[in-house]
Amino acid sequence: MLFHKKQKEQDQDPCKDYQVLCGIEEEFLIIDENGTLVDAADELMVRAAEILERNSKWLETLMLKIRGLDAEPSPSQIEYVTLPLPPSELPEAIESGRKILIDAASHVGYKILAQSLHPIQSDPHPMCGTHINVSVQKKGGIMNVEELAAVHDYFWNYLPELIALSANSQVFQGTQTNIASNRISHSTVLRPNGSSQIQIPKTSAALVRQQYYGRMRYTLRLAGENVKRVITNPRGERLVDITPRGPLTNIGDDEDSSLMTNRVEIRIFDVQQDHNWLLDIANLCCASALHAICLQKTGKIIPDPFHAENVQRSVYNGLNTRLLRDRNKEESIQESVQRWIKETATYQEALDVKVRNLPRERSDLDQGELDVEFKTKPIEDLRQQGKRYAVVQLNQSRTITDHRGRRYAISRGTQVQGTITVDYQLTYREKDGIVTNFDEIKITNSLDVQGIRIPLTTKDRILVALSRSEFLSRRLFGGFGF
Numbered sequence: 029m030l031f032h033k034k035q036k037e038q039d040q041d042p043c044k045d046y047q048v049l050c051g052i053e054e055e056f057l058i059i060d061e062n063g064t065l066v067d068a069a070d071e072l073m074v075r076a077a078e079i080l081e082r083n084s085k086w087l088e089t090l091m092l093k094i095r096g097l098d099a100e101p102s103p104s105q106i107e108y109v110t111l112p113l114p115p116s117e118l119p120e121a122i123e124s125g126r127k128i129l130i131d132a133a134s135h136v137g138y139k140i141l142a143q144s145l146h147p148i149q150s151d152p153h154p155m156c157g158t159h160i161n162v163s164v165q166k167k168g169g170i171m172n173v174e175e176l177a178a179v180h181d182y183f184w185n186y187l188p189e190l191i192a193l194s195a196n197s198q199v200f201q202g203t204q205t206n207i208a209s210n211r212i213s214h215s216t217v218l219r220p221n222g223s224s225q226i227q228i229p230k231t232s233a234a235l236v237r238q239q240y241y242g243r244m245r246y247t248l249r250l251a252g253e254n255v256k257r258v259i260t261n262p263r264g265e266r267l268v269d270i271t272p273r274g275p276l277t278n279i280g281d282d283e284d285s286s287l288m289t290n291r292v293e294i295r296i297f298d299v300q301q302d303h304n305w306l307l308d309i310a311n312l313c314c315a316s317a318l319h320a321i322c323l324q325k326t327g328k329i330i331p332d333p334f335h336a337e338n339v340q341r342s343v344y345n346g347l348n349t350r351l352l353r354d355r356n357k358e359e360s361i362q363e364s365v366q367r368w369i370k371e372t373a374t375y376q377e378a379l380d381v382k383v384r385n386l387p388r389e390r391s392d393l394d395q396g397e398l399d400v401e402f403k404t405k406p407i408e409d410l411r412q413q414g415k416r417y418a419v420v421q422l423n424q425s426r427t428i429t430d431h432r433g434r435r436y437a438i439s440r441g442t443q444v445q446g447t448i449t450v451d452y453q454l455t456y457r458e459k460d461g462i463v464t465n466f467d468e469i470k471i472t473n474s475l476d477v478q479g480i481r482i483p484l485t486t487k488d489r490i491l492v493a494l495s496r497s498e499f500l501s502r503r504l505f506g507g508f509g510f
Contacts, residue, residue: 029319029371030353031185035327043378046321048314049112049163051291052122054306055156055299056129057141058104059463063454065149067103068138076132090128093121097128102154112163112291115314115381122303130461141463144197144211144298147398148452148469151201151412152214156299158194160310161273162317163291171290173256173276177224178324179317180260180272180292181331184223186316187270187296188338188351189368192361193309193386194297195346201412202400202469208346211298212269218296220339221268223331227259227278269296269339292317301464308383312368315375315383322375347387362387403472404484411448411473415493419445420475423487430480438482443491446477448484 060066076097080087095109108125110118126140133140144156164179165171171179183190195209207213257276261268264278274282274290282289294313300306323329332338334352342349342361350358365387376382402408410418425440438444453470456463474481494502 031330032323033327038326050314051112051161053109053159055107059141064452065104069099069103069106072132075135115379139463142301147199147466158297159295161291161293164317170287176272177258179320180224181329182320185332188342191342192346192349196298204398209343212343217267219268221260225259227257270294308385311381312383315372318375319372399468401470407473410493414495416448417494417499419491421489446475449474449476
C-alpha cells in the first residue's frame with residue numbers, strides 16, 4: 029500500500045468481525061428506434077409498475093435486491109437503485125435492475141442506452157453516471173467516525189484508478205475527443221473533494237434563526253453532545269466526486285438520517301456497457317473497504333500528495349494514464365491496479381468475490397472511428413452556437429407536406445423565416461438488450477415555420493441568424509425583427 033504508515037501490529041483478523049454492504053445506482057438514457065433521446069422516464073415508470081403488477085413472483089424477487097426506480101432531472105433519464113447488499117448478491121441485483129428497465133422500455137418501443145453522454149444530444153446535459161455506496165460495519169454495530177474516515181481516504185487515494193477503470197465517455201457533441209471521460213470533464217456537479225478530517229465541536233450554545241409558521245424565529249441549540257464528525261469540505265456538499273455520507277458528517281441532507289446509513293459514496297463512475305466490468309469495480313471497492321479498516325487499525329492512511337494531478341491525468345487519459353508517484357517517478361494504471369488487486373486478494377476471498385477482468389484492455393472501448401455525416405454542417409454550426417432564428421433564401425424549389433398531409437410548393441429564391449431544427453439518425457450496436465455503442469450518425473437540418481418543416485440544403489443561403497436573446501430584443505420593435 030503506497031499510502032499507509034504502519035504503527036502497530038493487527039491484533040486479530042477483522043474479516044471475522046465486520047460485514048460489508050454495497051449499494052449501486054445505475055443511471056441510463058432513454059432513446060427511440062432512431063437512437064435519439066426521448067422524454068419517457070415517467071412512461072417507463074408506469075410500464076414497470078404494470079409489468080410487476082402482473083408478475084407478483086418477480087416483484088417479490090426484486091424487492092429483495094432493488095429499492096426502486098428513480099427519475100432524474102432530465103425526463104430522458106432513469107435509474108434503478110439497489111438495496112445495501114452483501115457483495116455476493118450484487119450480480120443478481122445488477123441484472124435485475126437492468127432487466128426491469130429494458131423490459132419497461134421495450135413495451136413502449138424505446139431502448140436503454142448505457143452511455144454517460146448521448147453522442148450528439150448531450151451538451152453536456154443530460155449526463156448519466158453510476159454511484160457506488162460502500163459501508164463496513166462491525167457486526168451488531170455501526171460504522172464509526174474513524175472507520176468512515178479511513179474508508180473514504182482509502183478510496184480518495186485510489187480515485188485516479190477508479191476514474192481510469194470506468195472512463196468511457198470519449199464522444200462529445202459528435203466528436204471523438206482526446207478526453208477519456210467527458211462526463212467528468214464537463215460536469216458542473218462532480219467537484220473534487222478533499223481528504224477527511226475528524227472534527228470535535230466545541231461545547232457551546234448556538235442561536236439559530238429559522239422559518240417557523242411563516243415567521244422568522246430563534247431556536248437555541250446546545251452542542252453539549254460533543255459528537256465527532258468526518259469533514260471533507262467545509263460546505264458539506266454531497267454532489268462531489270467522493271464523500272462520506274450519514275449523520276456523522278457535515279452534510280445537511282444526512283443530519284437526521286440513521287447511523288446505519290453511514291457509508292462512503294463514490295459518484296465518479298461513467299456508465300458501464302458491460303455489467304461484468306461494473307461488478308469487478310464494485311467487488312474491488314468492497315474488498316478495499318475491508319482492507320481500509322485493517323490499515324486504520326494498524327496505523328494511518330496518508331493522503332496522496334499528487335492526488336489532484338493524478339485525477340486530471342485519469343480524466344483525460346483513462347487506461348493510458350501514467351500516475352505521478354514519489355520523487356517524480358511515474359507508474360502506469362495497469363501496474364497500480366494489479367498491485368491493488370493483489371493487496372486486496374485476502375479480503376476478496378473473505379467476501380467470496382473475485383475481480384476477474386481488471387485491468388485488461390476493454391473491448392467496449394474499441395468501437396472504431398465514429399462516422400458523423402453532416403448534411404448541412406454550416407447551418408448545424410449556427411444552431412449549435414445558439415443562432416436558431418433565421419431567414420433563409422431557398423436555392424432550389426421544393427415541395428413540403430404539413431401534418432395533415434397537405435402539400436405545398438415553394439419556388440426557388442423564396443425567403444423564409446423560422447427556427448433552425450435538427451434531426452438525427454443513428455446506427456448502433458446492442459448487447460443483452462442494451463444499446464452500447466454508436467457507429468454512424470447522420471445529421472440533417474430543417475427550417476420550422478409554424479409547425480411545418482422545410483428541409484435545408486448546403487446551397488440554401490442564410491441571410492440572417494439570431495440567438496434567442498437577439499431575436500427577442502428585435503421583436504420589441506415589431507414583427508420578426510429583420
